[in-house]
Amino acid sequence: MNELNQKINEHFAGKVVRKDLTKLVKGNAIVPTYVLEYLLGQYCATDDIETIEQGVETVKNIIAKHFVHRDESQIIKSKIREKGSHRIIDKVAVQLNDRQDRYEANFANLGLNRVPISDAIVKEHQKLLSSGVWCILTLAYISSDERDNTPWMVETLKPIQVSNVDIDEYKNVRKYFGKEEWIDVLLQSIGLNPEEFTFRSKLIQLTRLVPFVENNFNLIELGPKGTGKSHIYSEMSPHGILISGGEVSKAKLFVNNSSGEIGLVGYWDVVAYDEFAGKTKRVDRGLVDIMKNYMANKSFSRGTQVYGASASMVFVGNTDHSVSYMMKHSDLFDALPKDYYDTAFLDRMHCYLPGWEVQKLRNEMFTSEYGFIVDYLAEILKNLRKEDRTHDYSKYFELSSTITTRDKTSIAKTYAGLVKVIYPDDDYGEEDAKEILNFAIENRKRVKDQLQKMDETFLEDLVEFSYTSKTTGENITIVTLEEIENTIKTVSPSEVETDEKTSTPKVTAKNLETGQKIIIDNQSGISYENLFGDYLLSATDIKITDPYIRLPYQLRNLMELAKLISEKKEQEEEVRLHLITSNNEDFIENARGAFEQMRYSLESMDILFSYEFDENIHDRSIVMNNGWKVVLGRGLDIWQKTGGWYDINEYVQEKRLCKACEITYLKVANTK
Structure with a gap:
């Protein structure tokens, strides 16, 4: 295990699990991550490989024997009838039957409805009265000759969630982790690989947790499809519920005027609306007005009675256009339905997360390392709501x-x-x-x-x-x-003059200044052209120092800079391009082969490429014999990974998201 995994297991023994195990046990079970990790936490919360293997098999057996698949519901019913009772895992919702003065349970996958359940169970677990809770329960079958009497009965029931956590222990152990380490622990806990995210991207992911830890927090996130906007609200906590934006009603959300039943905001810490965007969606205008009042005042009314609630509201949806298009032609709320496109409603939003900055999820962005059992983390976050x-x-x-x-x-x-x-x-x-x-x-x-x-x-x-x-x-x-x-001007990096003797364009760099350029995490619109184009003009001897030119995308960066140099140099002029880098035995042969191929290729463009390996270098820069030196905070590696060959970002630098860095322009002695 790496150092961080060892640290997590040492300080949070029994409360962490290897995140790839959920895939091993899930099979074709349509069940939230927190349900699976609750079970894994019972049997696999360890770093002992043998215990993990045994635990995985145990959980697989539990899922196989007790989880109710919709297509096998009749088999499960038959088994319960034959055995008299059987333990199952299903999503249970309870309603009050006022005609018979009893509570009745409905089972999402088993398909049973109106099954009697005791007042004591409902009183202990009141969230059952909302839209449903995943539970481990024992369902009995007792045949009866009485007319209209159901043979089904709930004997025992336990919601799938950790019951007690020690919040003081959690806080005390936090001091053993640095800021970056702790953020990485949290990223791994929600199933993501922190190595694939910049600091800003990590903050965006962690902000998705804020509704779970802060009362009455209103968040909206709009962005492209496939970025995991809604995943965390359906999979990561038993205290949050994800509903389709088109299924929302006043009765379901706040209070049913006919029955007097309180809606979702009375039972859940987070109510999230999926697929919230869509200009043509029909919306109940009355619901929007009630939501405005609730989001501003933390209360809603039924008749003369006013109810308070602490549920946070989250709205996630897809944008119809690029950010640059919306910034120029409309606004960033452009995709919302007409009735939600209301300034009074939108002014209640505490936070608008830029979903367009989140890259589409790829396989390498998921982690197989250790993280908190999500149910444990969910209980911690719930406890922190009190502060x-x-x-x-x-x-x-x-x-x-x-x-x-x-x-x-x-x-x-x-x-x-x-x-x-x-x-x-x-x-x-x-x-x-x-x-x-x-x-x-x-x-x-x-x-x-x-x-x-x-x-x-x-x-x-x-x-x-x-x-x-x-x-x-x-x-x-x-x-x-x-x-x-969107305020970066696309300016030609040079002024063009005409050579009097040859009548051909003569390129000269004008009005260049020393200074610094700050690039922010996830910033786009950045290219080697607008960073270095001016400063390369008239340079015939260029030295690049960068210790990390070895991986395929780093080699690609070098070739893209070489292409820019070929475009900036004067015709028939030779340019010497020298690279100083470092390497190790794992990459050096491949790098040497790549550099030799580059050397041969660039000769045809009058670029004389050479290279050397120096294990002692650390600083990164481009030094040119036209009197300029560019200090590169991150070297040439300023971009985040692209999606590969079929991602346009692979070919257009301005479309790539950047890593945070600083670039400094200095005047040095002209060695030309």
Whole structure:
């Protein structure tokens, strides 16, 4: 095991599980991850390989014998009748039959309805009265000659969820993990491979957990298909429920006026709406009005009676257009149904997650390492809902006085939720707080910016999304990443003059300045052309120092830079291109072969390529004999992985998402 896996198992023995095991035991069972990991937690929460193998077989047998598949429901019914009783795993919902004055259970997969269940069981597990809970239960069959009397009866029932967690132990153990380590533990816990995500991408994933840890948190995430927007709300916690956006009604969500039954917001910590977008969807306007009131005031009414609830509301859906298109022609709420395309409703959103920054999930993005049993993590998050951290940011920072109360509340709730997730022990410094506050402000600013595009009255609030550090006095203004990307000007990197003797274009670099360019995680629109194009002009001797030019995509980056050099050099001019890199025995032969092939290939373009290996280098730069040096914070490897050959990002640099880095432009002695 790697170091992080060893650490998790050492400090959270019995509370972690290897994440690839769920695939081994799931088979064709349509069951949430938390149900499977609940069982795996009983038998496989260890790092002992032999115990894991035995545990997997045990869980497989439990699933095979007790999980109810819809197509095998009649076989299970027959087995219960023959044996008198049988233990099953199914999703159970309970309703009150007021005519017979009894509670009755409905079974999702078994297909049985109106099965009597005792008042004591319902009183102990009131969530059964909502849309259903996965349970392990013993169902009995007792034949009777009485007319209209059902032979089915629930003997015992236990919802599939961890009953008790030690929140103090969880907080105390947090101190043994660094920030990056802890974030990676959480990523692995929700099934993702942290090596495939930038820090900003990890924050986006962890923000999906905030509704589970923060009361009455309203989140919206719109983006392309296939990015896992809804997965976490259906699979990762028994305290959240995912419903189709088209199935929502006032009675189902809030209160049934005819029966008086409380709806979903009364029983669940998180109510998430899947497939929320869609301009042609029909929506109950009355429901929108009730939701607006609930999202603002944490309450809803039935007649004269007012009910309070703490359920967070999450809205996920697909966008119809690219971000650049929406920024230019409409707004980022463009895909919503007409009745939800309401500024008063959307102003209640505390956080708008940029779903377009999340890459489509590929196989390598899932982890097979250790993480918390998701049911254990779900109970921890539920316990943390009791804590109020919404004023914690004020220890270090003061928000601009122009920020409205609703904006401040939104920022504070997002900040508090992420602090609970990443720093449950409340042990973090100002720089850590700054990272989270910046992200929280950006996700509220995204909402406000779109409201101003939709309704000019919002422009009357001259809000400056900024804050001041109480320790340094520095004032920091926040802009969204899509603002940065869509205000980058595509400028030709050079001015073209005509050579008087040959009447051919003569390329010269003008008005170049020293300075620094900051690239943010997930930023797009960046290419070698707009980073280096100007600075390569008139250079005939170029030296690249980068210790990591060995993997296929790193070699691709080098060739793309060589292509740019060929486009920038003057015709009939030779350019010497020298690479200094390091390597190890696993890659050096392949790299040497690739470099030799490059050398031969680039000769035809008048680029004389050479290379050397130096195990002592660390810094990364491009030095040119035209008087310029570019210091590369990450080297040439500035982009995140693409989806491969059939992903347009593989061929268009500007479409790729970047990793955070800094690029510095320096004037040096001209050695030409």
